[in-house]
Amino acid sequence: MSKKICIVGGNGEMGQMTQKLFSMYFPDYEVTIFGSKDWANPQPKLENKDLVIISVPIYLTKEIIDRVVPFLSEGCVLADYTSIKQEPLEAMLSAYQGPVVGLHPIFGPTVEIPDKQVITVCDGRNEEKYKWLLDDLESIGFSIEHMSAKDHDDIMTFVQGIEHFSVYCLGLFLKKKNIDIDRVLKLASPVYKMELNIVGRLFSQGPGLYADIIMSDDSRKEMVAEFAEFVQQNAKGVEKGDKATFIENFKQVKSWMGDFADKAYKESDKLLLKK
Template sequence: MTEKSSDNIKLNETKSNETGQGFDHLRDEIDRIDKSLVKLIAQRLKVTKEIGEIKSDLGLALYHPEREAELIKNKRSYAKELGLSPDLIEDVIRRIIRDSYKSQNAQRAISSKSESKEIVIVGGRGQLGKLFGDLFEKNGDKISVIEKQDHLNSEECLAKLKKADLVLISVPINVTLSVIEKVAKVLNIHNPNCILADVTSIKNQPVQEMLSQHQGAVVGLHPMFGPDIETFAKQTVAVCHGRLKENYQWLLDLLSKKGINLVDVEAKTHDDLMSIIQVLRHLSTVAYGNHLRHEDIDLNKILELSSPIYRLELIMVGRLFAQDPILYSDIIFSDKNNIKMIKRFIERISETLSFVENDDKQSFIQSFNETKEWFGEFADKFAKESNHLIAKAGDGGGIL
């Protein structure tokens, strides 16, 4: 090494050291600020936990959309005053709020104003059954479980059913109707005033079966979420009213107090909508995953070259294949009427493919614009909402 080269290396090292020394104190300041932020968040969560305890004691709802909307509005306004991005502050606040709901959801929510109920969950050791069992237990209710190996006319099962205020059916779709029939026969003899409800993802047949087989109150529920949720706040449950709503109003009130959004819908309408929301979406996702497998795609290479929006799409495909295939097969195979709708979807795929095969860009663009017009203002609304998800997907895969 020449003397000149040695001098250049020393000079570069000196500049590097000087540069580091020039902002090391700023890095230290950032570390101190970050620690302060963490402490403040911890203090906030402690306060929200106390609020949750008070809400539980008073029997108040966990989630107040008006209060949250006002809070977000005020914080966005304050961010503007400080020259900060309102979107940044809203993202931070919403994430903190979500963790607050999670903390409050974990609390035992016994209200001095509520009366303890006797609840039997048929299929209560399944994932969804356990989830609702946990909800009821935290409300101070007494939970009993009946599983498929239990005999309904056994002394133990009869004892549970005779004193039940609510029997909740939480079993696979393919056995729901037979279970309803068997349970209803026992209830009609021993506990006709009991509420009979189910949480199956199809509603028309189960609700009709409960109404025809059971003398008492009936309600069909469809939780639009899986058993892996962290909090009930902001989740949705479809409610298909059957009979004697006044008898099960306490159940709806409890779900509302946990922050669940209840959507009233006729059972037949529910199933028609689910053919789009669940059946078509799940089938398309399964088919797309199968296509990737048969094309022998290297997922690592796809991820390296993926835009954030495609990464999101791939995440949702992979998420489905991480779950139980029986669940999805039950949903997709639940109603033969879904086949007609699926065939119409395939016809529209073929029509769109024909535009490409015939190099007919004009027809493609015309079809695109007609669909855009059909979406109307929702197109721009969905674009804005998706921008937040895309940004998170671009943060080093932070949403995984």
């Protein structure tokens, strides 16, 4: 299906990945990249498009939405890639009266094939106008997960806020103690090597990206502060040698997780055996 698409912020990593995948799987798509220099004359790249995707840092998203909207042609689908969804979706719906959808690719810019990669979709307005996009993405293997913007952001507070903050702190502490990672790896179990690789993966990427993600909104910052206080409380129990409380807490979490704990053990074993 022939479609004209513009990626605003397309020179960034996610924009480049999108252009590459679209070119590979949808040769009928005409993809235009809109960079910072194009603001000198934005209309030629933004008008008469079927889809415009906002792919810029979180803190710039609302500003860019407001700047883009006046140049959109009637019927153009306006979408964004921001890893928070409620505020950008509200901003798009407020600024633009046409079709709107919030997208969050749950993967990084290094993805080369779409097989089972998840894209969260937060419906905005005129869903029938962007059904072609979702159908095309699903047809090449992407897993489309519909979710309200609020539910998405609540989940991402843990997935991106708490999880990334925990990994960030572990990296900081390794540096503080000046741990020789190469020596640790020689004695590390496969599971611990995997955990260290996760730490290394985070710090191999841009610090601004993770600062934006972890501090993207007040709810995440508040949750990080609550998590830090919770860790400190439990650390006091460890410092006192309170094994009874530790064991009881451990049992309660295991019971709360139900079947997931055993499934996670088996799944992680499978991943380790593949290596």
